[in-house]
Amino acid sequence: MNKNIIKAGLTLLILTSLLISSASFARPNTSSCAAGNTISKTFSSGAAWDLCWEVRDEEGVVLSDIHYKAVGATRKKVLGEVSLSQIQTEYDDGSADQFLVTDFGLGGNRLQTLSPSMCEGGQLHEEAGRNVLCEVTRANGYIYRYRDEVRRQGSKLEILSASSINSREFILRWSFLENGTIETGVGITGQFTKTTSDSKAGWTVTSENKISTSFTDHFFWRLDFDIGSSNDNDVVEQIKSIPSTDRLTKTKQTQTISSELAASFTPANKKFWRIRDQSETNNANQPISYEMVMLNYGQQSKGNSSYPWLKNDVYITTYNACERFAVNNPTNSCGSNVSEFVNSQNTNAKDIVVWYRLVHHTLPRDEDFSPAAVQWSNFILLPRDWTSTNKL
Ligand SMILES: [Ca+2]
Ligand SMILES: [Ca+2]
Ligand SMILES: [Ca+2]
Numbered sequence: 001m002n003k004n005i006i007k008a009g010l011t012l013l014i015l016t017s018l019l020i021s022s023a024s025f026a027r028p029n030t031s032s033c034a035a036g037n038t039i040s041k042t043f044s045s046g047a048a049w050d051l052c053w054e055v056r057d058e059e060g061v062v063l064s065d066i067h068y069k070a071v072g073a074t075r076k077k078v079l080g081e082v083s084l085s086q087i088q089t090e091y092d093d094g095s096a097d098q099f100l101v102t103d104f105g106l107g108g109n110r111l112q113t114l115s116p117s118m119c120e121g122g123q124l125h126e127e128a129g130r131n132v133l134c135e136v137t138r139a140n141g142y143i144y145r146y147r148d149e150v151r152r153q154g155s156k157l158e159i160l161s162a163s164s165i166n167s168r169e170f171i172l173r174w175s176f177l178e179n180g181t182i183e184t185g186v187g188i189t190g191q192f193t194k195t196t197s198d199s200k201a202g203w204t205v206t207s208e209n210k211i212s213t214s215f216t217d218h219f220f221w222r223l224d225f226d227i228g229s230s231n232d233n234d235v236v237e238q239i240k241s242i243p244s245t246d247r248l249t250k251t252k253q254t255q256t257i258s259s260e261l262a263a264s265f266t267p268a269n270k271k272f273w274r275i276r277d278q279s280e281t282n283n284a285n286q287p288i289s290y291e292m293v294m295l296n297y298g299q300q301s302k303g304n305s306s307y308p309w310l311k312n313d314v315y316i317t318t319y320n321a322c323e324r325f326a327v328n329n330p331t332n333s334c335g336s337n338v339s340e341f342v343n344s345q346n347t348n349a350k351d352i353v354v355w356y357r358l359v360h361h362t363l364p365r366d367e368d369f370s371p372a373a374v375q376w377s378n379f380i381l382l383p384r385d386w387t388s389t390n391k392l
Contacts, residue, residue: 031052031064031065031080033052033064033065034052034054036125037052037053037054037125038050038051038052039051039052039053039125039135039157039159041137041157041176042069043154043155043178044155045071045178045392046069046071046072047068047069047070047071047178047179047180047391047392048068048069048075049066049067049068049069049157049176050065050066050067050075051063051064051065051066051067051176052064052065053125053133053159055107055111055127055132055133056083056105056107057105057107057108058101058102058105058106058107058325059083059084059085059101059105059106059107060084060105060106060107060110060111060161060163060170060172061106061107061111061132061133061159061161061172062081062082062083063079063081063082063083063159063174064079064080064081064082065077065079065080065081066078066079066082066176066182068176068180068383068386070180070383070386070387070391071387071391071392072391073386073387073391076227076228076229076280076288076386077226077227077228077229077231078182078225078226078227078290078381079223079224079225079226079381080224080225080226080231080351081222081224082174082184082221082222082223082224083221083222084101084106084172084186084219084220084221084222085101085220085221085222085324085325085326085355086099086100086101086102086218086219086220086325086326086327086328087099087100087101087170087186087217087218087219087220088100088217088218088220088303088310088327089215089216089217089218090215090216090218090303090304091194091196091201091213091214091215092196092201092202092213092214092215092216093196093198093201093202093213094201095194095213097304098166099327099328100165100170101325102325102327102328103328104165104166106163106165106170106172107163110163110164110165111127111130111132111161111162111163112132112161112162112163112164112169113130113131113132114131114132114133114134114160114161114162115131118134118160118162119134119135119136119160120136121136121137121138122134122135122136122137122158123135123136132161133159133160133161134158134159134160134161135157135158135159136157136158136160137155137156137157137158138155138156138158139153139154139155140153140154140155140156140175140177140178141153141154142154143177143178143179143392144390144392152392154177154178154179154392155177155178156175156176156177156178156183157175157176158173158174158175158176159173159174159175159176160172160173164190166193167190167191167193168188168189168190168191168192169188169189169190169371170186170187170188171186171187171188171189171374172185172186173185173186173187173376178392179383179390179392180382180383180386180387181380181381181382181383182290182380182381183378183379183380184221184378184379184380184381185376185377185378185379186219186358186376186377187374187375187376187377188217188360188362188372188374188375188377189371189372189373189374189375190371190372191370191371191372192212192213192362192364192368192369192370192372194212194213194215195210195211195212195213196211196212196213197211198211199211201213201214202214202363202364203363203364203365205364205366205368205369206366207366207369208369212364212368212369214361214362214363214364215361215362216301216303216359216360216361216362217359217360217362217377218303218310218357218358218359219357219358219359219360219377220309220325220326220327220338220355220356220357220358221355221356221357221358221379222324222326222353222354222355223292223353223354223355223356223381224319224351224352224353225275225290225352225353225354226351227275227276227277227280227288227289227290228277228279228280228288229280230277231319231351232319232349232350232351233277233278233279233349233350234275234276234277234278234349234350234351234352235256235275235276235277235278235287235348235349236256236257236261236273236274236275236276236316236347236352236354237254237255237256237257237273237274237276237289238254238255238257238261238263238271238272238273239252239253239254239255239271239272239273239274239291240252240253240255240266240269240270240271241253241269241270242269243268243269250270256348257273257316257347257348258346258347258348259344259345259346259347259348260315260316260317260318260341260342260343260344260345260347261314261315261316261342261347262311262312262314262315262316262338262339262342263312263313263314263315263316264300264312264313264314265294265297265300265313265314267297272291272292272293272294273291273292273314273316273354274289274290274291274292274384275289275290275291275352275354276288276289276384277289278349281385282385282386282387282388283387283388284385284388284389286385286388287385288383288385288386289383289384289385289386290381290382290383290384290386291381291382291384292314292354292356292379292380292381292382293379293380293381293382294313294358294379295378295379295380296358296359296360296377296378296379299358299359299360299361299377300313300358300359301359301361303359307327308337308339309326309327309337309338309339309357310357311339312339312357313356313357313358314354314355314356314357315338315339315341315342315354315355315357316342316347316352316353316354316355317338317341317342317345317347317352317353317354317355318345318346318347318350318351318352318353319350319351319352319353320334320341320353322334323335323338323341323353326338326355326357338355341355356379358377358379359377360375360377362375
């Protein structure tokens with residue numbers, strides 16, 4: 001056979017296999033960070049974080065390739081990417097919902113220029129010639145104490161940005177603690193300008209002689225966990241501590257989530273999820289994992305019953321590159337919202353993405369005029385068995 005024909009055949013074979021592998025929904029594990037967009041912090045203890053940041057017109061600041069190095073341990077990957085993938089605002093008077101990330105966007109000109117006073121003691125980072133990101137290390141109080149002899153104060157790396165949409169402001173804040181904990185949140189502030197004539201759909205603001213419309217924000221976080229050295233072998237476990245009928249005892253129940261899932265937190269039986277590597281363990285042979293901790297459960301609610309994506313708190317999916325926005329996702333080759341991303345795909349030892357809906361209802365106060373005091377919606381990603389003992 002002609003050598004050139006064999007060559008052409010081989011090339012075709014390689015191209016075909018590349019196409020097949022790119023269609024297997026695994027996110028490339030070798031993505032590179034644009035020059036100047038890496039942030040890394042090593043604490044005096046030796047614990048360290050490193051990550052990449054970028055700005056997108058829609059999501060605003062997006063973090064990726066997040067690694068944590070515990071004291072005396074090797075650096076390991078926690079998350080491939082984390083973004084605020086939609087903010088849906090529902091007004092209590094029934095006026096039309098807004099989808100802020102896709103209709104307006106947190107990036108572009110809506111991303112605010114930060115002055116040094118918003119980043120005291122820290123470092124500002126530029127995007128397109130403007131300072132838009134603050135990186136700062138702060139004291140974070142006690143990591144632990146046991147009597148007066150055993151005590152330790154810790155630090156955290158904090159990353160902040162602010163976006164303005166329709167006179168409201170959204171502060172995105174990520175805190176990376178020395179002990180491996182990640183605290184993520186969005187703070188709402190700025191001006192509340194919407195008014196209503198229905199006193200039951202808002203709060204009378206004396207100083208402005210108006211009724212300020214109350215509203216609910218649904219924040220959808222997209223958490224592409226990539227635990228350890230391989231991103232396509234992660235396992236999701238649902239763990240409950242179920243009280244007995246008389247509530248004298250609690251029984252732990254662990255279930256591996258084998259296919260895509262839409263579910264809600266249930267504080268009464270302490271249901272939560274952890275994402276672990278299939279094979280990597282700490283020095284005590286326990287799988288390394290991160291668990292999700294909700295902080296604002298008192299604000300959680302389902303929202304408009306005609307919207308299936310507002311029915312659950314957590315959606316667990318396998319990675320699909322076209323699944324970017326939790327709601328109003330482009331539909332050329334993809335579902336339009338997170339409830340459609342959950343379509344029975346296998347999630348056992350896969351590239352996992354968790355979609356997390358966090359809700360905040362605002363009933364304005366006189367003190368919010370004006371501007372409105374920041375109200376935070378936060379959650380925590382907590383290492384579980386990342387190290388075999390407390391290394392701090
Ligand atoms: Ca993994
Ligand atoms: Ca799916
Ligand atoms: Ca993943």
